[in-house]
Amino acid sequence: MSTINQQRLINHFIELIKINSESRNEKAIAETLAEQLGELGFSVHRLPVPEAVSNGFNIYARLDGNINDTIAISCHMDTVNPGNDIEPIIENGVIRSKGNTILGGDDKSGIAAIIEAVRCIQADNRDHKTIELAFTVHEEGGLQGSKLFDMSYITADKAIVLDSGGAIGAIVTTAPGQQSLKITITGKPAHAGLAPEEGINALTVAADAITNMRLSRIDEETTANIGVVQGGQVTNIVMPSLYLAAEARSLNDTKLERQTAHMIETFEQAAAKHGAQINIESSRSYNAYHIDDNDPHVQSIMAAFTENGLTPFTKSTGGGSDANVFNGNGLKTVNLSTGMSKVHTTEEFITVDDITKITEFMYTYLCSAN
Secondary structure: OOOOOHHHHHHHHHHHHOOOOEOOOOHHHHHHHHHHHHHOOOEEEEEEOOOOOOOOEEEEEEEOOOOOOEEEEEEEOOEOOOOOOOOEEEEOOEEEEOOOOOOOHHHHHHHHHHHHHHHHHHHOOOOOOEEEEEEEOOOOOOOHHHHHOOHHHOOOOEEEEEEEEOOOOEEEEEEOEEEEEEEEEEOEOOEOOOOHHHOEOHHHHHHHHHHOOOOEEEEOOEEEEEEEEEEOOOOOEOOOEEEEEEEEEEOOHHHHHHHHHHHHHHHHHHHHHHOOEEEEEEEEEEOOEEOOOOOHHHHHHHHHHHHOOOOOEEEEOOOOOHHHHHHHOOOEEEEEEEEEEOOOOOOOEEEHHHHHHHHHHHHHHHOOOO
């Protein structure tokens, strides 16, 4: 196992999380990383994305190695809100924010680990795999950057995303697909006091549908949720229209299709019953993936963890990541834990020990010939 320069790793991590980079505002972090990767000898390509997605750019960077193997490694550069002006605190080996923002370990812990591993490999003059980096913008708002990533740059046939929580050694080999539903119910306005019976209340239609809908935890592989409801302006008018945004997820494509069809049908039946109009936009946000435990890609990752004295294990998740998109594009990708905890909250933290361990793993894996 390598000797990681832990102080340099933590200093770099702190430097990165102090750069404001909420989704759509990744220009500063992207410029910083493009420059740092160039200094390490990577050939760096700034891949443009539409301004509506980000003021920054995706990064493809390549460092040729002398081991006959190529690995693509990916992290996202954006953070969720509130992620501006983060003040990190290190106490008793735990890195957290002051408490009024997230920390940004999601996903800058992964970026810091990769760069420190490469710095140490170069300092130790070790042979290593050819490394291809795919750093993406706007992951948090629906995997936007990875969906736009120019895959023609990638020559590897396998990839690692460093964007999960849990114990170091966790390998996410199974993740769900997600279907997005946008529903607009159009009823009929009427005066709520003088002639309510002449109206069609869009909220009544929605309530009828939701009462008859399977939601939340459907089974061990499937979930469904209605997360946005918008409608109405005044109390003296029967609500004329209502907008809802919903999702369904499943590790099983057939179950996902069945749950989506059930939700659409329940909305349509309620609309017909009450005489309302309904418009439903249904789109696949990303597909599920599953990689077998015996796959050589998984086995080589496990071997590197084991060599470092850790106990690797595969797991499934209920969340999506850039790994879903890359797998959907034919690039065999797993998602590894960096030890980040309580992400997307102001209580987010990561331990110095965990970020060091995932960096040590990267060093061992990149230098291993299997």
